[in-house]
Amino acid sequence: MRSIEEHLAAVLATVHPTPVVELPLVDALGCTLAEPVRSRVDLPGFTNSAMDGYAVRASDCAGASEETPVELPVEGDIAAGDTRDLELTPGRCWRIMTGAPMPAGADAIVPVELSDGGTDRVRLRLAPEVGRHVRARGEDVRAGDELLAAGAVVTPGRLALLAAANVATVPAHTRPRVAVISTGDELRDPGTELGHGEIVDSNSLMLVALVRAVGAEPVLRARSRDDAGSLRAVLDEAADAADLVLTTGGVSMGAYDTVKEVLADSGSVDFAKVAMRPGMPQGHGVIGEGRTPLVTLPGNPLSAMVSFHVFVLPAIAALQGRDGDVDSWRSGAVPARAGAGWASVRGKTELTRVTLRHGLAWPASGQGSHMVGALADSNALAIVPPEVTAVVEGDEVACIPLVGAGSWSGAGVPS
Template sequence: MLPVNQAEQIILNLVQPFDRAYDVETLSLLNASGRILAETVTSSLDFPHWNNSAMDGYAVRYDDVQTCSAENPVILDIVEEIPAGYQPQTPIQPGQAARILTGSVMPTGADTIVIQEETQREGDRVTIFASPQHHAFVRDRGAFYQAGNALLPPGLRLQAPEIAVLAAAQCAQVNVYRRPKVAILSTGSELVGIDQPLQPGQIVDSNQYALAAVVAQAGAEPLMLGSVPDQPEALKTAIQQAIAAADMVLSSGGVSVGDYDYVDEILAALGATIHIHAVAVKPGKPLTVATFDHEKGRGKETPSLDSPTSKKQLLYFGLPGNPVSALVSCWRFVLPALRKLSGLPSPWEPKFVKARSLSTLKSDGKRESYLWGNLRLVDGEFEFELATGSHSSGNLINLAGTSGLAVIPLEETQISVGDHVQVLPIG
C-alpha cells in the first residue's frame, strides 16, 4: 500500500492539464460563470476611466481650503453642478467650487473633494468648515488598472467579481477551458437503479449519483454510464465506451481482491498502465489509478476541438465500491486531479485547516484515517465535532449533513478532546 501523500503526487504527476490549443471554447459572458479562463484578458480602458469623486461633496482647489477651519471657514462660489454621467463644462478658478456627486467626473482645475458633511450651502455659495487632505476623495484615472496591462490571468475561475470586471471592460465574450468530461460507471451484479424495485440481496447504485454530484460541483461534466454486472465481457465493453467518451473515468467497485473483482485485469488487457493498486487510507484502501494513451485507449491520434481526444493521456480511477469509501477517495484523490486537468493553477492539493477537536477521534494506526463530522468556525477558531453513529464505509446515513473529514495520521491511534486536528472541508 502506498502512503497517501505519495499516491497523491503520483496522481498529480500523471495529469496532463488542458491544452490552450485544443481545449478552449468561446462563450458569451452570461454563460461563462464558473468557467476557467483560458487566456490573459487585457482591456483598452483605464480603471477608473477618468478622474472622479469618491464622495458626495464639492470639488475644490486645495490651495483655497488648506487653512480653513470651523473658526476660520472659507466661502467659495459654486459655478457648476456635476451629477453622474455629466461632462463638466466649467474649469474651477481660485475661489470657486463645483457641487459633485459620487462617481462624477472631476472638473478641470479642482484637485480635492470636500465632503458635504463639512460644508454648508446657501444659494450659489458654499462654506467650508474643515481643511481636507490634499487630493482627498479623488480617484485618479488608471489608479486601479492601466489600459494594456493584464487584467485577469488564465486559470482563474470566473465568479461574480471576475464577471463584473469583464463586463466593466466590455468583454462580451471570453475564451475558457471546456468542461472536463468525466465518465462514471458502477460495477456489481447487486446494483439496481433508483427506479427499480429491490430484490433480496440487491442495493441501489448510489455511487453513480454521489460521484456525479462531486464532479458537477467541481465544474466538470459527468457522463453517467450506469451500472455493470460482474461479468468480464460486459465490464470490458463498458470501460471501452467510457474511455472513448471522456477525459477521465471513475468506476466504483471491482478493484479489491474478491473473486468477482475484474477491473484491474480488464484494464491491463485493454492496454492501460496501472500506477496504483492500493493506498494506506481508511476508508478506501482499494484504489486503482491507471492511464491510457491515444493508441491504447482511444484509438485516435489526431486531436480536434470538439473531442476529448485532444488529451494525450486519460486518467482512470477505480474507486472502492462502498459508498463512503468511494466519496472519500473522490474528495481526497480525484478532485485534485480534476483541478489540474481543468486548467486551474497550482496548488491542486486539498486545503486542510487546523481545528480543535470537540470529540475523541480513534484509529487503529495502520492507515491514515478520515473521520467525518462538522467543521465550524467559532470565534476565529475552527472546531470539529465527530458525526454520531457508526463510521462504517457502508454507512451513508451519518455522512449526510457533514462538512469536514478529520485526519488521523498513520501510526497515530487517538486525538483527544481539545487537541488540534487537520480537517479537510467537504461539501
C-alpha cells in the first residue's frame, strides 16, 4: 500500500502544462499566468483628491483653525471625471470631489467637513500640511512595475488591477480540458424512472461541477456500459478531446470492475491501494497516442469527492502551470479545533467530512464512502494522520476546504 504522497507524485509525473496563449482579459478569469505582467501606466494615472473638499495651496491656509478660519474665494468645481487642464491661482481654492484631478499649483485638500461648504467664498478651519488628502500619481503602481508574477491565478480582483493598469491581454496557460467518464450499466440520468438496482449518475455531475469550479473546462461527460468495448471507445474519444481524463467507478477488486479490467494490461496505467480513507482504490497513467493523463477514481460518491481534492486538484494546477509537489494536496488546509470527537483507523490517513463553524470542526453524521446525504452540508475535510486512532474534542486538526462549499464561517479561506 502506498502513501498519498507517493501516489500523487506518480500522478503529477504524467502531467505537463497546457500551451501558453495571449488571452484577452474577458477570457482570463481563473487562468494561470505563464509570464510576469507589468503595468503599462502609472496608478493612479494623475494626482487626485482623496476627499470631497477644497483644493488649496497649503501656504494659503497657514494658521487656519476652528477659532480662526481662513477665508478664500472659490474658483469653481472640479468633479470626478473632469478632464480640463486647470490651475490654482495663489490665494484662491477649487471645490473638488473625491477622485477628481488636482489643479496645477494645489498641494493639499481641506475636507468639506472642516469648512462652511461655501461655493463662492469658503471659510476653512484646517491648516493642512503639503500632501494632505492627496493621492500622488504613481503612488500605487509605476509604469513598468510587475503587477503579477508567473503562476498567479487571475482572480476578479487581479482582473480589475490588470484592467486599471491598461493591460489588454495576458500570457496564460489555456484552460485544461477535462473529460469525465462514469461507468456502470446501472447508471441513469437525474429525473429518470429508476428500475430495480438502478441509480442516478451523480458522480459525473459532481466531477464536472468541481472541474468547472477550479477554472478548468469540462469537454466531455460520457458514460460507459460495463463492457470492454464500450469503455475503450469512450476512452479513445476522451483521450483525443482532453488534457486530462477522469473516470469514476470500476477500480476495486470486484469481478465486474471494467475500468481496471480494460486498463490493467495496457502497460501505461497503474492501479494501487493508497493508505487513505475513503478512497483507497486508485489508478493513474496515460492513454491514447498523445499519452493523455488519466486518473481513475472510486465509484463511491464520497470517495470520488475526496480523491478529486487530493489527486485531481494538484493535477489540474500542474496543467495550469502552477508549481506543485507531493504535499500540495494539503497546502490549502486551515487550522481548526475538533468540536466533537470521532474515531479513526491506524495506518491510513483519514479524511473526515466536517463542517467548519467559527474555528470548530464538526464531524458529519455519516462517514461511509457511499453516504451522500451529509455531503451537501459539509464544507471541509479534516486530515487525521495515520498514527491517530481517535480525535478528541478540542484537538487541533488541519482541514481542507471543499471546492465550491461556500463560506467557512470564521474558519478562514486559503489564499
